[in-house]
Amino acid sequence: MSRIDAKFAALRAEGKKAFVSYVMAGDPDYDTSLAVVKDLPAAGVDIIELGLPFTDPMADGPTIQLAGQRALDGGMTLLKTLELARTFRETDNETPIVLMGYYNPIYSLGVDRFLIEAKAAGIDGLIVVDLPPEEDDELCIPAQAAGLSFIRLATPTTDDKRLPKVLQNTSGFVYYVSITGITGAAEAQATDVGPDVARIKAATDLPVVVGFGIKTPETAASIASVADGAVVGSAIVSKIGAGDAPSDVVAFVKTLADGAHSV
Amino acid sequence: MPDDLINSFMTGPDEQGRFGKFGGRFVSETLMPLILDLEEEYEKAKIDQSFWDEMDDLWANYVGRPSPLYFAERLTEHLGGAKIYMKRDELNHTGAHKINNVLGQIILARRMGKTRIIAETGAGQHGVATATVCAKFGLKCVVYMGAHDVERQKPNVFRMRLLGAEVIPVTSGRGTLKDAMNDALRDWVTNVRDTFYCIGTVAGPHPYPAMVRDFQSIIGKETKEQMQGAEGRLPDTIIAAIGGGSNAMGLFYPFLDDASVNIIGVEAGGKGVDDRMEHCASLTGGRPGVLHGNRTYLLQDDDGQILEGFSISAGLDYPGIGPEHSWLHEIGRAQYVSITDREALEAFELCCLKEGIIPALEPSHALAHVMKIAPDLPEDHIICMNMCGRGDKDIFTVAKALNFDMSDTEGRTMD
Numbered sequence: 058m059s060r061i062d063a064k065f066a067a068l069r070a071e072g073k074k075a076f077v078s079y080v081m082a083g084d085p086d087y088d089t090s091l092a093v094v095k096d097l098p099a100a101g102v103d104i105i106e107l108g109l110p111f112t113d114p115m116a117d118g119p120t121i122q123l124a125g126q127r128a129l130d131g132g133m134t135l136l137k138t139l140e141l142a143r144t145f146r147e148t149d150n151e152t153p154i155v156l157m158g159y160y161n162p163i164y165s166l167g168v169d170r171f172l173i174e175a176k177a178a179g180i181d182g183l184i185v186v187d188l189p190p191e192e193d194d195e196l197c198i199p200a201q202a203a204g205l206s207f208i209r210l211a212t213p214t215t216d217d218k219r220l221p222k223v224l225q226n227t228s229g230f231v232y233y234v235s236i237t238g239i240t241g242a243a244e245a246q247a248t249d250v251g252p253d254v255a256r257i258k259a260a261t262d263l264p265v266v267v268g269f270g271i272k273t274p275e276t277a278a279s280i281a282s283v284a285d286g287a288v289v290g291s292a293i294v295s296k297i298g299a300g301d302a303p304s305d306v307v308a309f310v311k312t313l314a315d316g317a318h319s320v
Numbered sequence: 321m322p323d324d325l326i327n328s329f330m331t332g333p334d335e336q337g338r339f340g341k342f343g344g345r346f347v348s349e350t351l352m353p354l355i356l357d358l359e360e361e362y363e364k365a366k367i368d369q370s371f372w373d374e375m376d377d378l379w380a381n382y383v384g385r386p387s388p389l390y391f392a393e394r395l396t397e398h399l400g401g402a403k404i405y406m407k408r409d410e411l412n413h414t415g416a417h418k419i420n421n422v423l424g425q426i427i428l429a430r431r432m433g434k435t436r437i438i439a440e441t442g443a444g445q446h447g448v449a450t451a452t453v454c455a456k457f458g459l460k461c462v463v464y465m466g467a468h469d470v471e472r473q474k475p476n477v478f479r480m481r482l483l484g485a486e487v488i489p490v491t492s493g494r495g496t497l498k499d500a501m502n503d504a505l506r507d508w509v510t511n512v513r514d515t516f517y518c519i520g521t522v523a524g525p526h527p528y529p530a531m532v533r534d535f536q537s538i539i540g541k542e543t544k545e546q547m548q549g550a551e552g553r554l555p556d557t558i559i560a561a562i563g564g565g566s567n568a569m570g571l572f573y574p575f576l577d578d579a580s581v582n583i584i585g586v587e588a589g590g591k592g593v594d595d596r597m598e599h600c601a602s603l604t605g606g607r608p609g610v611l612h613g614n615r616t617y618l619l620q621d622d623d624g625q626i627l628e629g630f631s632i633s634a635g636l637d638y639p640g641i642g643p644e645h646s647w648l649h650e651i652g653r654a655q656y657v658s659i660t661d662r663e664a665l666e667a668f669e670l671c672c673l674k675e676g677i678i679p680a681l682e683p684s685h686a687l688a689h690v691m692k693i694a695p696d697l698p699e700d701h702i703i704c705m706n707m708c709g710r711g712d713k714d715i716f717t718v719a720k721a722l723n724f725d726m727s728d729t730e731g732r733t734m735d
Contacts, residue, residue: 112626115505116348134623165624187346212350238510
């Protein structure tokens with residue numbers, strides 16, 4: 058059983074929702090981001106989304122854009138991002154790590170080499186924003202063959218006709234994007250999200266977690282109550298951007314995790 | 321597949337939106353249903369005579385097509401070799417080829433019931449064309465333009481505002497065309513219901529590269545017909561400047577299957593195509609990657625991070641190129657070269673003096689390559705270059721590059 062599947066099985070057994078947190082690898086530098094990532098599980102993070110920096114993050118708002126820029130300015134690369142994951146794995150062999158980013162750095166390294174390196178680094182799943190099902194041959198199919206989950210985004214524009222195509226080669230979990238928009242934008246509303254999550258859950262046995270527009274423990278709780286989990290990214294990244302110490306960032310993450318776990 | 325299809329360069333893209341391995345649909349899931357919808361609507365429009373009747377009427381009466389094919393006699397004499405023709409797309413309404421494509425997309429947007437148009441612009445020509453057509457049809461228009469370009473293309477910014485468009489300066493990245501396209505995509509992902517994204521070049525996710533090419537192909541179709549009238553035959557060489565590559569694709573496409581026609585695309589060499597990467601020559605100085613919805617040649621570092629291009633011409637300042645050009649480059653049907661800022665400026669000045677035409681900096685690159693090759697070609701060799709834009713927008717940039725003080729009424733140069 059993969060780490061992702063094991064995690065959701067354990068959460069289900071406890072009757073708990075998943076709390077997923079996103080941080081950009083290398084933001085603002087390698088050591089600081091490693092320090093934050095290492096302490097996330099103890100703060101209640103169930104799944105770590107590790108952002109892969111890219112110069113042109115077209116689905117991201119200013120907060121994540123700037124985080125990527127800080128990481129790149131600090132010399133972060135795809136290989137160093139995998140190195141960070143490998144270092145984390147030395148002390149934690151249970152918390153799933155999902156690499157989230159854009160395709161070009163992976164394509165540039167070469168898909169075959171990337172999959173070998175990612176697997177060796179202890180990466181469990183991939184979220185690649187600019188690879189829709191129409192481009193599954195690029196990375197999705199090879200990744201699943203290599204034993205990595207390929208987690209797909211479903212969005213408010215994914216209608217019933219299209220949903221089966223989106224779910225077809227998805228594994229690990231489904232990431233429902235709560236809003237039409239970029240990361241860090243409008244606040245997600247449980248009343249809007251609930252029916253969409255139910256619609257997706259009716260079409261798949263995979264867990265459905267919700268992200269985009271979740272910034273507070275209260276929203277994390279209300280969204281988690283209508284889904285299998287909640288993802289927070291920009292709100293955490295903006296603390297790092299403001300220069301907060303890793304311990305303060307992690308303390309904030311704990312309040313979010315507690316929110317998601319309160320339902 | 322019948323043999324005659326295999327032997328054509330004009331059948332692309334395939335159902336996946338690919339030209340060979342280039343092109344595709346590398347967009348987020350939010351946008352995917354939108355581009356599939358667009359593709360469906362475009363396929364319908366393409367075979368609908370009423371769509372093309374509307375285009376033809378506006379091309380003739382609003383844009384001023386056909387644009388002339390002009391024999392550049394003094395330039396030909398001066399260079400002393402091949403016979404040089406210019407396809408005068410700078411005479412179009414709004415001063416460049418951009419409006420050919422904008423008309424097509426806006427008519428399509430209206431058919432789709434979209435009420436808000438967004439666009440990215442570099443030099444401002446596509447933004448002006450979009451603002452113009454939106455004003456004509458009473459549509460809301462929002463143009464994303466890199467802050468750096470807003471600064472160096474002020475006359476076009478003012479034009480867009482006069483035409484009722486909202487111009488949003490983009491400060492992310494280095495504030496050029498690439499960054500403007502990122503922010504336009506972010507807008508589209510946010511405003512999916514009412515907004516149509518009018519892309520200005522033959523790049524982006526399928527169906528944009530094919531659709532924009534089809535709209536711009538009027539350039540090559542007219543050229544072919546006019547050249548028959550002028551010379552009774554095909555040209556030997558056709559040349560066009562390339563940023564994203566829409567004016568070039570428009571000229572090239574109708575000639576792809578004419579094996580005798582030599583096709584040359586001219587990229588912006590900036591300060592020179594070398595390790596310093598101070599250029600925008602994606603084909604001659606880049607390698608394949610994925611950006612803005614398509615796989616194509618890109619300027620990028622070893623980690624796959626996109627590099628900022630550099631060119632004196634804001635319209636060529638883009639680190640990528642349309643995927644069909646990448647394909648034509650790899651299969652060898654077209655040849656791609658680069659021209660430096662300095663060479664383009666020399667061509668700009670020569671064109672003003674010899675032909676009484678102030679060219680935009682973009683076609684000045686194409687003209688610079690004509691200047692390189694024409695002297696060594698025989699007198700019966702016919703070159704046609706695409707004069708895709710006029711240079712009014714560039715006079716401040718050129719004045720600065722030539723150390724000419726615009727504020728000095730005596731017109732003295734700055735020392």
